[in-house]
Amino acid sequence: MQDVVLALLAREPSHGYDLRRQLAAALGPLGGTLNAGQVYVTLTRLEKAGLVALARVDEAERGPQRKVYALTPAGRERVAAWLAEGAGPRPDVTDFHLKLVAAAESGLADPLALVAARRQELLRSLAEVQRAALAHDTQSRPGLLLEGVALRMQADLRWLEACARTWSAHAPRGEGGAAG
Amino acid sequence: MRRAGKERTASRGGPPGGAVAGPVLRAVGLSRAYGEDASLVWAVDGVDLDIPAGQTLAVTGPSGCGKSTLLQLLGGLDRPSEGEVWLGGRRVDGLGERALARLRRRSVGFVFQAYHLMDELTAVENVELPALLAGSAPRTARRRAAGLLDQVGLAARARHRPAELSGGQRQRVAIARALVNSPLVVLADEPTGNLDSAATHDVLRLFAELRSAGQTLVMVTHDERVAATADRVVSLRDGTLADDIRLDGGPRLPEGAGADHGAASPLGALLDWED
Numbered sequence: 001m002q003d004v005v006l007a008l009l010a011r012e013p014s015h016g017y018d019l020r021r022q023l024a025a026a027l028g029p030l031g032g033t034l035n036a037g038q039v040y041v042t043l044t045r046l047e048k049a050g051l052v053a054l055a056r057v058d059e060a061e062r063g064p065q066r067k068v069y070a071l072t073p074a075g076r077e078r079v080a081a082w083l084a085e086g087a088g089p090r091p092d093v094t095d096f097h098l099k100l101v102a103a104a105e106s107g108l109a110d111p112l113a114l115v116a117a118r119r120q121e122l123l124r125s126l127a128e129v130q131r132a133a134l135a136h137d138t139q140s141r142p143g144l145l146l147e148g149v150a151l152r153m154q155a156d157l158r159w160l161e162a163c164a165r166t167w168s169a170h171a172p173r174g175e176g177g178a179a180g
Numbered sequence: 181m182r183r184a185g186k187e188r189t190a191s192r193g194g195p196p197g198g199a200v201a202g203p204v205l206r207a208v209g210l211s212r213a214y215g216e217d218a219s220l221v222w223a224v225d226g227v228d229l230d231i232p233a234g235q236t237l238a239v240t241g242p243s244g245c246g247k248s249t250l251l252q253l254l255g256g257l258d259r260p261s262e263g264e265v266w267l268g269g270r271r272v273d274g275l276g277e278r279a280l281a282r283l284r285r286r287s288v289g290f291v292f293q294a295y296h297l298m299d300e301l302t303a304v305e306n307v308e309l310p311a312l313l314a315g316s317a318p319r320t321a322r323r324r325a326a327g328l329l330d331q332v333g334l335a336a337r338a339r340h341r342p343a344e345l346s347g348g349q350r351q352r353v354a355i356a357r358a359l360v361n362s363p364l365v366v367l368a369d370e371p372t373g374n375l376d377s378a379a380t381h382d383v384l385r386l387f388a389e390l391r392s393a394g395q396t397l398v399m400v401t402h403d404e405r406v407a408a409t410a411d412r413v414v415s416l417r418d419g420t421l422a423d424d425i426r427l428d429g430g431p432r433l434p435e436g437a438g439a440d441h442g443a444a445s446p447l448g449a450l451l452d453w454e455d
Contacts, residue, residue: 126408127427157404
């Protein structure tokens, strides 16, 4: 959550209400469990950690004031590190999805490059699993477990194929003079 | 059939000048178009590919991406609209029909999704057939075929017809047949496409054995689990190479199947022990 919020702030300073709207738009029905207060709690924590700072307070026409936060240099560094790090052997679909959204929104990384790197990482893990699977009988208990693990990885790879298709249909930010 | 408005970068690098030390199989600017004029579609579009001896290469991609067409071009089953195919240091895309047929028979072994065995022939007769067509003496061909059937674990089924064999067994017969003339390269098009997971396992084990023996193998597959057993995975998108991934080592048959995978195994990272 912290990393996603930071990444969404990389493009421009924003307030909690707008960040929540962006998250809800990226998550669709899965965002239904996103607690209304969660984004505000996260922003407060990030501020305490010195990763974001209050940029200004906007007066809304109706309703409460809106605190607009901006990334600090330390926050910017952390976003870059988060986008660059590998997902590990058992990544969460939603986490990776939000990373792609954040990469595209912030313009700090190319979602297609992230997808390609992830695919390579996953194929290498799957190669290890298959190497082990071929050494075991399919009827054996380890063989059965390895088959399950391989099928999960296959599902992840198929979803990455869909990611590549969808993100390549969207021109990356910054192309065609639409930067910022 | 020149293409308009598309820049050719294909001939960069040039052919390997007949050197046998070069790649076993090489595609240079390989392209294949179907249809005419407005409905012209490039199924394969400017593919450059070097496949060194002993490599197992998997070609993946969504259906309709051109991967089967690419395989047919590489094996001389289809002719490119543009570009070159080199096999064993020799340019083959311009060969005449008879020379091409001879080359296919001697230097390329094909494995298809639907096996393509002759129904009226027994397993051993299917396997020896390409050897006989290539001019082997009947006795030599039979000996070689029987040996290969033994190698694929089907010595006891040599006299069975395809209808009496399971899908996995048929595919293993087809693989033995592909090997009978000791081809430079084996080309497999969705070799596990019709098989259940146990039969897929058998075929992949067989491929791992071939790989250990230094056989060059190119397989087209939409199954990531099959692709992951290769040395190298390229993906095609809209007829062009989108990705070229090396898988370190890849699966080899370990010494003594069932080898212990202890803490040193990278697979350990997949488990998350919580107290």
